[in-house]
Amino acid sequence: MCMKIKTIRQRNLPLSEHYQVLSVRHGSVLDGVCTACDNCNKIISHIVTVQNRKGEQFQVGLDCAKTLTFSNYSQFSIKVYIFNQVVKFMQQAIKPTTEITLRNECVYAQWEVTRKDGGTDTHYASQFTSQLNEYMPDWRQKLSIHEGE
Numbered sequence: 001m002c003m004k005i006k007t008i009r010q011r012n013l014p015l016s017e018h019y020q021v022l023s024v025r026h027g028s029v030l031d032g033v034c035t036a037c038d039n040c041n042k043i044i045s046h047i048v049t050v051q052n053r054k055g056e057q058f059q060v061g062l063d064c065a066k067t068l069t070f071s072n073y074s075q076f077s078i079k080v081y082i083f084n085q086v087v088k089f090m091q092q093a094i095k096p097t098t099e100i101t102l103r104n105e106c107v108y109a110q111w112e113v114t115r116k117d118g119g120t121d122t123h124y125a126s127q128f129t130s131q132l133n134e135y136m137p138d139w140r141q142k143l144s145i146h147e148g149e
């Protein structure tokens with residue numbers, strides 16, 4: 001990838017407006033769910049819902065959300081941080097060798113990694129179901145879950 005100088009260009013949504021980020025969600029292009037960005041009209045895989053002061057809501061991609069909310073950036077960056085953690089968790093959790101357990105409003109992932117010396121290490125990760133619901137609503141369909149008691 002080469003470096004690009006980012007020019008902020010106004011597209012469909014006026015930059016003079018103040019936008020609030022309501023949610024960041026992982027869309028599923030592979031599952032055939034396609035959404036076009038309300039700002040630049042590109043097909044987006046990650047859907048950020050923003051709202052202007054009049055209460056109108058728009059669905060935009062991550063790049064456009066960053067541009068539209070630059071005056072309100074910290075709120076957006078916290079959501080993107082959690083979103084990235086959810087995506088990272090799911091990338092491991094959907095592997096067939098990962099064991100998934102649901103317990104106390106948390107999803108626990110456990111998997112083995114073979115060391116160079118031939119031994120195995122067990123790795124763990126967990127994620128709140130509330131965050132999975134918010135950022136990747138179809139997570140339950142993607143995972144084979146053992147319900148814990």
Ligand SMILES: [Zn+2]
Binds near residue numbers: 037063
């Ligand atoms: Zn866009």
